[in-house]
Amino acid sequence: MGQLNIAVIIKLEPDFSEGNVSYNPDGTLNRAETKNTLGPHSAIAAHAAFFGKVMYGAKVSIGTMGPPMADLALQQAQQISDAEELHLYSDRLFAGADTLGTAEVLKTGIHKMKEKMDIVFSGHRASDGETGQTGPQTAWKLGFTFLGNVISYTVDMETRILRAKRLISLQGTPNIIEEIEAPLPVFISIDPTYKSSFDKVSQRLAFHKYQKEATERADNYKDYFTMFNAKELGVDETLVGLPGSPTIVYKVERVPKSTATRKAEVVDGSDPEQIKKVVAKMKEALDAMVIK
Amino acid sequence: MAEQFRHLYVVIEHEDGEFLPVSLEMIGEARRLMDDFNSKYSSKEKVVAVMLGHNIQDASKQLIEYGADAVIYSDNPELKDVRNTIHTKVISQIAQDTKTLGEIEAEYATDIQRPRYMFFAADSIGRHLSSTVLTELESGLASDINQLVIEDIEMSHQQKTGGKKETYEKTLEMYRPDFSGFLWTTILCLDNRNPAFPRYYHPQSCSIIPGVFELPKSDSSREGKIIEFVPTIDTEDLRVKVLGREVIESEVDFETPRTIVSFGRGIKEEPEQNMKLIEQLAKELNGEVGITLPISKKPYQVSSNLDTKYMIPDRVIGTSGHKTSAMLYIAAGVSGAMQHVWGMKDSGFVVAINPDEDAPIKDECDVFIKGRMEDVIPLLIEEIKKQIQIVEAV
Numbered sequence A: 001m002g003q004l005n006i007a008v009i010i011k012l013e014p015d016f017s018e019g020n021v022s023y024n025p026d027g028t029l030n031r032a033e034t035k036n037t038l039g040p041h042s043a044i045a046a047h048a049a050f051f052g053k054v055m056y057g058a059k060v061s062i063g064t065m066g067p068p069m070a071d072l073a074l075q076q077a078q079q080i081s082d083a084e085e086l087h088l089y090s091d092r093l094f095a096g097a098d099t100l101g102t103a104e105v106l107k108t109g110i111h112k113m114k115e116k117m118d119i120v121f122s123g124h125r126a127s128d129g130e131t132g133q134t135g136p137q138t139a140w141k142l143g144f145t146f147l148g149n150v151i152s153y154t155v156d157m158e159t160r161i162l163r164a165k166r167l168i169s170l171q172g173t174p175n176i177i178e179e180i181e182a183p184l185p186v187f188i189s190i191d192p193t194y195k196s197s198f199d200k201v202s203q204r205l206a207f208h209k210y211q212k213e214a215t216e217r218a219d220n221y222k223d224y225f226t227m228f229n230a231k232e233l234g235v236d237e238t239l240v241g242l243p244g245s246p247t248i249v250y251k252v253e254r255v256p257k258s259t260a261t262r263k264a265e266v267v268d269g270s271d272p273e274q275i276k277k278v279v280a281k282m283k284e285a286l287d288a289m290v291i292k
Numbered sequence B: 001m002a003e004q005f006r007h008l009y010v011v012i013e014h015e016d017g018e019f020l021p022v023s024l025e026m027i028g029e030a031r032r033l034m035d036d037f038n039s040k041y042s043s044k045e046k047v048v049a050v051m052l053g054h055n056i057q058d059a060s061k062q063l064i065e066y067g068a069d070a071v072i073y074s075d076n077p078e079l080k081d082v083r084n085t086i087h088t089k090v091i092s093q094i095a096q097d098t099k100t101l102g103e104i105e106a107e108y109a110t111d112i113q114r115p116r117y118m119f120f121a122a123d124s125i126g127r128h129l130s131s132t133v134l135t136e137l138e139s140g141l142a143s144d145i146n147q148l149v150i151e152d153i154e155m156s157h158q159q160k161t162g163g164k165k166e167t168y169e170k171t172l173e174m175y176r177p178d179f180s181g182f183l184w185t186t187i188l189c190l191d192n193r194n195p196a197f198p199r200y201y202h203p204q205s206c207s208i209i210p211g212v213f214e215l216p217k218s219d220s221s222r223e224g225k226i227i228e229f230v231p232t233i234d235t236e237d238l239r240v241k242v243l244g245r246e247v248i249e250s251e252v253d254f255e256t257p258r259t260i261v262s263f264g265r266g267i268k269e270e271p272e273q274n275m276k277l278i279e280q281l282a283k284e285l286n287g288e289v290g291i292t293l294p295i296s297k298k299p300y301q302v303s304s305n306l307d308t309k310y311m312i313p314d315r316v317i318g319t320s321g322h323k324t325s326a327m328l329y330i331a332a333g334v335s336g337a338m339q340h341v342w343g344m345k346d347s348g349f350v351v352a353i354n355p356d357e358d359a360p361i362k363d364e365c366d367v368f369i370k371g372r373m374e375d376v377i378p379l380l381i382e383e384i385k386k387q388i389q390i391v392e393a394v
Helices: A040-056 A068-081 A099-112 A134-142 A201-219 A272-289 B021-040 B057-066 B084-096 B098-104 B126-136 B271-284 B304-310 B338-344 B360-364 B373-387
Strands: A005-010 A012-014 A036-038 A059-065 A085-089 A119-122 A145-156 A161-168 A175-183 A186-190 A225-228 A247-254 A265-268 B008-011 B047-053 B070-075 B117-121 B141-145 B147-156 B165-177 B183-189 B204-208 B225-228 B241-248 B259-263 B288-291 B328-332 B349-354 B367-370
Touching: A005 A040, A005 A068, A005 A099, A005 A134, A012 A068, A036 A040, A036 A068, A040 A059, A040 A068, A040 A119, A040 A145, A040 A186, A040 A201, A059 A068, A059 A099, A068 A085, A068 A201, A068 A225, A085 A099, A099 A134, A099 B126, A119 A134, A134 A145, A134 A186, A134 B126, A145 A175, A145 B084, A145 B126, A265 A272, A272 B328, A272 B349, A272 B367, A272 B373, B008 B021, B008 B084, B008 B126, B021 B047, B021 B057, B021 B117, B021 B147, B021 B204, B047 B057, B047 B084, B057 B070, B057 B225, B070 B084, B084 B126, B098 B225, B117 B126, B126 B141, B126 B204, B141 B165, B141 B183, B165 B204, B183 B204, B259 B271, B259 B338, B271 B288, B271 B304, B271 B328, B271 B373, B328 B373, B338 B360, B349 B360, B349 B373
Parallel strands: A005 A059, A005 A119, A059 A085, A085 A225, A119 A186, A145 A186, A265 B367, B008 B047, B008 B117, B047 B070, B070 B225, B117 B204, B141 B204, B259 B288, B259 B328, B328 B349, B349 B367
Antiparallel strands: A012 A036, A145 A161, A161 A175, A175 B241, A247 B183, B147 B165, B165 B183
């Protein structure tokens, strides 16, 4: 039957939760003042990997590219997934990479992991970059079948075939759930709506056992942690960082204020008389639907 | 040299031959860009639609009527459902097939290698397909674009030009709004002209947000070339089997209700309480609740039923979510970032509740209620109860 090996690629991102996030007066993110954390979509990917641990006893590894402080994200993801191997790919040469340059690092890192991977998970997209490209690009470089928007999965350990449901939403059409199957290895970008569920008692017991183990491991995460620079990783330096990035950010500007499309009447929200008039206008606007 | 790369390829999405609106929107925008391009550069580069599927010959002809100069299509039963691997392979084959490139314009047949530009839709299919195709083609990709400009750009860049000043001709400037909605980032895909690691990065590609560009009008007098591309299909690329597809009804309905009450980060002082107020306000008006993109990132701790019901991507109004033309739109604690405005600007009557009169939403509403939602919504609810009786239309 063999072992199931799962890798998760994650990202350290600005923490958008209240109290940790800081915005400049103009509404843009104040990166210097904003704390960092494991990205929420990365956390979902780690949960999906933990599902594999509970259901199939999978061995989980996690990789990330980022600054040295990204070990924090690895620790957080280990706490979720009970990973046994944590990789940080960190080098000044990687800085400024676009998604293609990042995917090259992650692909090389996944190859460097102890086990040959059967499933690689990534989050849907990063909360700051929001491209959603790094996952599929890493998949293609690995030569793995790419499955996007996956909301649930199971693995037949005998046949090594994965079954998954994908949520497809397209403009102007109702959402579709597509059920597919694919032989391992596969690369899954996990949908934001993914939720693990454990129905059987034995699964819930395994869940608690591994959760406890995850806490112990995360407390000693350094024991599982390896940092690689470009040389240690053995990447082709022309394929990573700026040289390996086809795209550059040319300029960042404030979105120009569009010309006012409406002329607002300003009313005082504390004055019940004015609110009364506003509601009368709302009623007028809605009149077609009001049946007296 | 410059003629190794010509034309703009648009990857079409469709459901059994019915185009998704974004496909035609991309054709319309491609037409506008290339008309300007051809007059500016005295050139004759084409808008080329690329369509994969089964039994699609008739549909591909319509793309000419919407503005394409040529259509390259592949018709094969294996291409009926979109499967990332095989679709990536076939689109990449098409982008590198010098024979079809030569058929588009015989006079350039000897030199042409690849398209100059390439468009995909920024949706569940195109977002991933663009990523894998551009990895296969080893070129650059920008996602979620809402404005495009083609210009000659003079620049010196440490890595791209080795610090030397260079002119990048016919460069596609790809504008994308950032997650905050207040910043606009321009992405360029540029060849490495640095002698240390020279490299072509073509096509310059992007995924385009559905609904942003105008739908073009169909013109039955337009003519163009229809070219069939017979792909090489390797059984290894057919490993994914589609077992079934089920249409699901979303719990969130922005179509039927005539009122939408949206909230943004303005709930932050008392998120739990404010979300309950918004829920109640929407209920009084028999409306649906919408949110801004930042709220879908769950920035606040609230009880789990409110969290799972409201702070979800499915409720986002804006370029990352839905577009509405509700009769009444109430924006509570919404600043009015560009992406959100795009999603609500077609509404009938717009009421904003916000303590900050400088918030951009003020320019997008009919009535601006200055105040905190904590104070304003209870007054509104009380008054609505007196004035508006809503009976659900049958």
